[in-house]
Amino acid sequence: MNSVGSSSNGEFLKYQITKLQDLINQMVGCCEDKRLYQSRRFDLPYAELRCLMLFRTERYLTVKGIAQRLDVAKSRVTKLISGLVRKGLVESIEDPKDARVKLISLTRKGKEKCKEIEVFQLEIHEKILSQFDPEERGHIMRALENLTMAMETVKANLT
Amino acid sequence: MNSVGSSSNGEFLKYQITKLQDLINQMVGCCEDKRLYQSRRFDLPYAELRCLMLFRTERYLTVKGIAQRLDVAKSRVTKLISGLVRKGLVESIEDPKDARVKLISLTRKGKEKCKEIEVFQLEIHEKILSQFDPEERGHIMRALENLTMAMETVKANLT
DNA sequence: CCTACACTATTCATAATATGAATAAATATT
DNA sequence: AATATTTATTCATATTATGAATAGTGTAGG
Numbered sequence A, B: 001m002n003s004v005g006s007s008s009n010g011e012f013l014k015y016q017i018t019k020l021q022d023l024i025n026q027m028v029g030c031c032e033d034k035r036l037y038q039s040r041r042f043d044l045p046y047a048e049l050r051c052l053m054l055f056r057t058e059r060y061l062t063v064k065g066i067a068q069r070l071d072v073a074k075s076r077v078t079k080l081i082s083g084l085v086r087k088g089l090v091e092s093i094e095d096p097k098d099a100r101v102k103l104i105s106l107t108r109k110g111k112e113k114c115k116e117i118e119v120f121q122l123e124i125h126e127k128i129l130s131q132f133d134p135e136e137r138g139h140i141m142r143a144l145e146n147l148t149m150a151m152e153t154v155k156a157n158l159t
Numbered sequence C: 001c002c003t004a005c006a007c008t009a010t011t012c013a014t015a016a017t018a019t020g021a022a023t024a025a026a027t028a029t030t
Numbered sequence D: 001a002a003t004a005t006t007t008a009t010t011c012a013t014a015t016t017a018t019g020a021a022t023a024g025t026g027t028a029g030g
Helices: A002-041 A046-056 A063-070 A074-086 A108-129 A134-156 B002-041 B046-056 B063-070 B074-086 B108-129 B134-156
Strands: A090-094 A102-106 B090-094 B102-106
Touching: A002 A046, A002 A108, A002 B002, A002 B108, A002 B134, A046 A063, A046 A074, A046 A102, A046 A108, A063 A074, A063 A102, A074 A090, A102 A108, A108 B002, A108 B134, A134 B002, A134 B108, A134 B134, B002 B046, B002 B108, B046 B063, B046 B074, B046 B102, B046 B108, B063 B074, B063 B102, B074 B090, B102 B108
Parallel strands: none
Antiparallel strands: A090 A102, B090 B102
16 A cells, blocks of 8 residues: 555656746746747847846946846856937936946936836736635735745755 | 725735746746756756757757747747757658658657656656645646636737 | 056857748649 | 648857956055
8 A cells, every 4th residue: 555655656756847847947947938029029139128127126237237147158248238329318427536436327208118118027927816816815925936946946955 | 885995905906916926937937947947957958958859749840830839930840959969869751741851859868868857857746746645736727727728818908 | 656466348250040031843733 | 743731950148157367446555
């Protein structure tokens, strides 16, 4: 009995593992599609869009600060900023306190685009949550929180 | 009272929306790190690794079939296959029934690498699930399933 | 003061990821 | 047999990204 029980539990666990893989892949795929959609809709390479959205919470950013936040090389940021400047979405001035650094900020056009994108992102996540009643919403949020924590734990023990 | 209640519910919903955004971003970020890790560990560009893993379930694949499964252009597949052939992981023969198509399959070395990667992927997902007791596991799986479905629904109504 | 060191941003070479038009060869259709 | 379709490849182009080398600029200690 015990061995039979163990075996069937093992089978079920294996099923759950595969299912988890599939669900995570599907979710990540869904987010990739969201990126492509946003890129087309807001007519911006996704990397530039991501860069633009940093200014939601910060008025001025430096190349170095952006590189840290996006977790990319500084040389990459130089390129992204030049694209955003060309499109008239951000502008770059010299820091009056330190001639080495450049302070980058949104133009009026950039602020508008940033707001537009923010609204879009809030809307889609609202549409996701609105498919559940408040109680279920709570369950899902907690489950997602626990799952994400578990994933981070595994990641931390990987290296 | 009613208005106060509604307002605080609205606040809470807004909090949940932001939280959902953050959690999804964190999860996707975690998966991106997993990709980078796998790429380094198995010494393969991630796109080639992904291509290789298609042969878990299929003995022979054509360029066209791979393009459909990976959702990329055929020209991209040609490049991926040439990389995998150069590394001795796959080989390509002509279809005896149709001289236009090439049948691509794993070499012995390719089969070994594929198996290695599969084991790694099962292990990490097992490590994720093992952090929960069976009951909680069920809750999380169901929540993730519902959330994924909700996300697909929103995606479908996007275009 | 001024030299040595550190910091900031940029440029350049390189690579991975990907698309789409044009093409060549083989097969299907009429 | 002529025409259309299918399959894979090549080529030009774009996006995403890194890292080494470089040019100014700032700072701390002698």
